[in-house]
Amino acid sequence: MYKIVHYINQFYAGIGGEDHADVPPAKMAEIPAVSKAFNAAFKGEAEIVATIYCGDSYFAENTDKALNEICEMIKAENPDMVIAGPAFNAGRYGFAAGNVAAAVKAQLGIPTLTGMYEENPGTDYKSKTIIVPTKNSAAGMRDAVAKMAPLALKLAKGEELGPYYVEGYMYTGIRKNLFEEERGAKRAVDMMLKKLAGEPFITEFPMPNFDRVAPNPPVADITKAKIALCTSGGIVPKGNPDHIESSSASHYGKYDIEGVQYLTSETYQTAHGGYDPVYANEDPNRVLPVDVMRDLEREGKIGSLHRYFYATVGNGTAVANAKKFAAEYAQELKADGVDAVILTST
Amino acid sequence: MCTVTPISLTVGANRIVPTIAIPHPLGNPALDHDEEKKLRRRLVEKALKALQTPIDDQTIFE
Numbered sequence: 001m002y003k004i005v006h007y008i009n010q011f012y013a014g015i016g017g018e019d020h021a022d023v024p025p026a027k028m029a030e031i032p033a034v035s036k037a038f039n040a041a042f043k044g045e046a047e048i049v050a051t052i053y054c055g056d057s058y059f060a061e062n063t064d065k066a067l068n069e070i071c072e073m074i075k076a077e078n079p080d081m082v083i084a085g086p087a088f089n090a091g092r093y094g095f096a097a098g099n100v101a102a103a104v105k106a107q108l109g110i111p112t113l114t115g116m117y118e119e120n121p122g123t124d125y126k127s128k129t130i131i132v133p134t135k136n137s138a139a140g141m142r143d144a145v146a147k148m149a150p151l152a153l154k155l156a157k158g159e160e161l162g163p164y165y166v167e168g169y170m171y172t173g174i175r176k177n178l179f180e181e182e183r184g185a186k187r188a189v190d191m192m193l194k195k196l197a198g199e200p201f202i203t204e205f206p207m208p209n210f211d212r213v214a215p216n217p218p219v220a221d222i223t224k225a226k227i228a229l230c231t232s233g234g235i236v237p238k239g240n241p242d243h244i245e246s247s248s249a250s251h252y253g254k255y256d257i258e259g260v261q262y263l264t265s266e267t268y269q270t271a272h273g274g275y276d277p278v279y280a281n282e283d284p285n286r287v288l289p290v291d292v293m294r295d296l297e298r299e300g301k302i303g304s305l306h307r308y309f310y311a312t313v314g315n316g317t318a319v320a321n322a323k324k325f326a327a328e329y330a331q332e333l334k335a336d337g338v339d340a341v342i343l344t345s346t
Numbered sequence: 347m348c349t350v351t352p353i354s355l356t357v358g359a360n361r362i363v364p365t366i367a368i369p370h371p372l373g374n375p376a377l378d379h380d381e382e383k384k385l386r387r388r389l390v391e392k393a394l395k396a397l398q399t400p401i402d403d404q405t406i407f408e
Contacts, residue, residue: 207356215360215404219397227397233371279370283382286373291383292390302394319357340397342390343359345348346368 002046002156005077006035007070007084007100009093013053021057021092025069028053037141038083041149046156050077056092059099066096067103074104080156084129086115086144087122089136094122101129111155113169115144123170130161131170165202208319225339228306230329232314232322233280233287233346234272235263244313246273252312252325254332257305262291274315275346287344306338314345347371347393351406361396362406365389 010020012034028051031039035048052073059066074082082104084097094116101112102125115132116122123131130151134144147168154161164171180187187204194201219225236244242253260267263284270280270287285291293305310329314322333341347363348354349371354362365371372386396407 210356210358212358213360215401218400222394222398225397227394275369277369279373279375282375283373285383285386286370286375289372289386289390292372292387295387296390296394301391342347342393342397344365344371345354346371 001044002080002153003049003077004038004042004046004152004156005074005079005082006031006038006048006051007074007082007097008032008034008051008053009059009087009090009096010053010055011093013051015053015055018057021055022061023053023055024058024062025052025054025066025073027051027073034141037145038149038152041145042153046080046153048083049079054096056090056096059096060092063099067099070100071103071107074110075108079110080158081111081113081152083148083152084112084114086132086134086141086148087117087120088134088138088140088144089117089120091121094120096122098122098125098129098131101125101131105129111158113148113152113155115148118170126170127173130155130172132168133170171206210319219340222302222340223300224303226304226306226337227293227302228333228336228338228341229288229290229293229309230341230343231288231309231311231345232317233311233344234270234313234315235268235280235284235288235309235311236271238267238269240269240271244271244311246271246313247315247317249313249315249317250321252310252329254308254310254329256308257290258307260290261294263288270346271311272313272315272346274313280346287346289342289344303339306333306336308336347389355404355406358404360401360404361393361399362404363389363393363396364406364408 010023014032015023031048031051035051039048054066084101087093087097097114101114104110105112112129115134117136118133132148134140161167191201236253244253265282268284270277280287296302297305312325347365349365349368351362351364366374372389373382
């Protein structure tokens with residue numbers, strides 16, 4: 001029989017509601033109704049051997065301390081897996097359940113599972129544990145237990161879970177290699193036919209969520225503006241001194257172009273591996289227009305060209321990385337008094 | 347400045363200037379050097395114009 005530890009909040013532990021949300025973590029003397037519901041669903045294959053609770057406010061206000069204590073209690077039970085929640089749409093409970101599930105998995109190497117409503121802020125942990133979508137209130141308990149119990153059993157047995165759309169947990173964003181029976185071309189055409197027919201289909205590569213920002217006000221006087229050049233086209237000094245990867249770039253480069261009037265094939269090149277590099281290597285101004293910017297600077301059409309340009313390779317580069325690069329060098333550009341940026345992409 | 351402007355729209359760029367081709371967005375190897383630089387200048391000037399234009403939403407400056 002597989003051993004499972006259950007994490008819940010003070011409410012499901014029967015301690016009380018909001019007025020008792022400040023209770024520290026503790027192990028229950030006897031497992032509560034919610035744990036018993038899971039045990040019934042396991043049909044003798046697994047058993048919740050201990051239930052640990054913590055007040056939601058206590059957890060939110062003392063997260064690190066509470067996590068340590070909870071992890072220690074769970075470790076002492078030596079379980080095969082851990083269930084947290086379900087938390088439905090309770091925000092602090094979801095935060096605690098997601099946190100406990102993520103920490104137990106990361107620190108103790110024990111598989112974990114939680115459940116909550118899709119809008120619960122605790123769903124931020126969906127890449128760090130397995131989260132089953134539930135209804136938004138405790139009225140959905142029976143449904144949540146029915147969905148969570150089979151997955152909990154699989155995890156307790158050390159079985160690999162199938163993809164999220166088969167098993168019914170939330171999309172984790174983690175890709176795994178697997179062998180498909182049909183070749184890619186056939187799968188793509190099948191998907192297209194379904195799409196054309198208005199039938200549901202599941203993409204094999206969901207697009208990331210891109211954010212939107214309000215447009216900045218225009219530059220008041222371009223003839224006084226300091227303008228910087230940035231590129232995702234991989235323009236770097238010859239030899240690619242920072243070793244920016246030709247795809248899936250993990251970093252960017254910052255290059256001094258003081259006194260550089262134009263880029264040449266002897267001094268610059270592209271590091272990009274996703275387009276034919278012949279034209280950019282022949283004349284890197286085709287990607288990063290330093291020559292024209294210098295002319296405009298000389299003619300007083302712009303204030304000045306910023307002394308540094310920033311470059312990375314936008315070829316399969318993770319959106320999260322690209323965002324991190326720009327967040328970092330945008331601060332430098334601001335500190336350097338740059339008024340506007342021209343970003344070229346290939 | 348980007349050739350595949352639908353991607354610029356998808357990723358959320360606000361001021362977008364369409365360019366020539368993926369491997370040479372600001373150039374055209376079929377032209378001679380001076381003509382090519384003139385083309386590049388026209389594109390950069392378009393970008394400068396975009397930077398000076400008030401907008402409320404994502405805009406492609408054709």
